[in-house]
Amino acid sequence: MDNKSPIDVRIIVEGASDVESVSRAMQDVALGAEYHITISSIIPTTSLDIARRAVDGADVVLIATDVDAPGRELAEKFQDALKDQVGHLERMKFPYGHDVEYIDPLLIKDEIKNAIIRAGLSSITNIKHFRELETEMDDANDKIRQFSLENQDLLSENHNLAEKLEELSNLNQKLQSELEKVEGESSSLKKEYSRLESQYSHIHKRNLLEVFSIKKLWREAFDDILKDEDQIIFATNQFKPDNIVVGQGYISARSKEEALEWLKVIKTALIFIDPDKSEENKEDLEEEDNLDNRFQNIWD
Structure with a gap:
């Protein structure tokens, strides 16, 4: 370790105070x-441009801001601006009221040490990631060697294909005559x-039925859950409306509007069959224009 340069840590703060x-906290x-x-340096700035120039070459940068909302916002801006420029970024939080005349240096010292420890733990995770990348690189190199061998095989196959090309040229002439046939x-x-298109063209002119889920349409129409599907089936079977089919949880009609x-x-x-529900559904009846007339036609 003595032969290596120490880890360069720089701290960005908001102001000179x-x-x-x-x-004062780092003295001991x-x-x-x-x-x-x-x-190596403590950088008082809120400017992203100044921060970029000041942290260039640093191994670790601690961003020291207040714990309040403006402090978090400033820290996030620094992290976005510097994340690709330094080895590691770590947030360092000043306690509330850091702008007062005196703060216990122990609080700041502990926060600095904790931020450095967090940075080190993050680096351990990155080491694992780098090892995984090395393994992937080794696998990639093996695949490159395999591809090289396959390329040699392809060159040989290409030679064989060139010979077959002449055969295919002759075959093409034969296919040309078959094409005419x-x-x-x-x-x-x-x-x-x-002839068939003319014979069955009437099929396209028919009004084919569409199929919809009864429960979904009921909820869409009345904002309510359908509790008794059998009543709908019974009523439909009784009245037998044109182009309406109900069964197995679905309703079939020429369009969604008709359904x-x-x-x-x-x-x-x-509602008319069960008077107890009439008052409960009064508002629904008022919103359905001409609904009574349609019901009366069916009832008759």
Whole structure:
């Protein structure tokens, strides 16, 4: 360790008074002896540009700000601006009221040491990640060697393919003559297709039914959970409306609007059948224009 340069730690603070507080706290801290660390500079600034120039080349940068919202916001800006410029960034929180005349230096000293320890623990995690990257690189090199061997095989295969190319050229001439035969058959198929298209064109003009979930439409129409699906099935089977089919949890209609309209008619019928629910659903009835007329037509 003695032959290596110490870890360069720099601290960014918000103002000159913070420099004095940090300096006073570091007077009795032997980071060099304990951690082989030197704090090379304390940088009082809130400018991102100044911070970028001041931390260039640092191994670890501690961002010391207050714990309040403005302090957190400033720390986040520094972290975003410097994350790709230094080895590691770590947040260091000043206690509340750090701008008063006196702060216990022990609080700041402990926060600095804890921030450095956190940075070291993060570096351990990064070492594991680097080892994983080394393993991946070794695997990649093995694959490169494998690809090189495969490339040699491909070159040999390419030579064989060149020989087959001449065979394919001869085959192409044969296929050309067969193509002419296929074109004749294609003409016949087109005529048959036109005949079938004309024969079944009426299918496209029919009003095909769409299928919807009864429970989903009920919730969409009334903002309520459907409790008795059998009543809807019974009512539909009784009235037998055109282009409406109900069963197995689904309702089939020519459109979603028609399906919703039929559910509204059934809900109205259920209200008249069960008077206890009439008052409960009074507002729903007022919002359904002409619903009574539709129900009366079905009832008749």
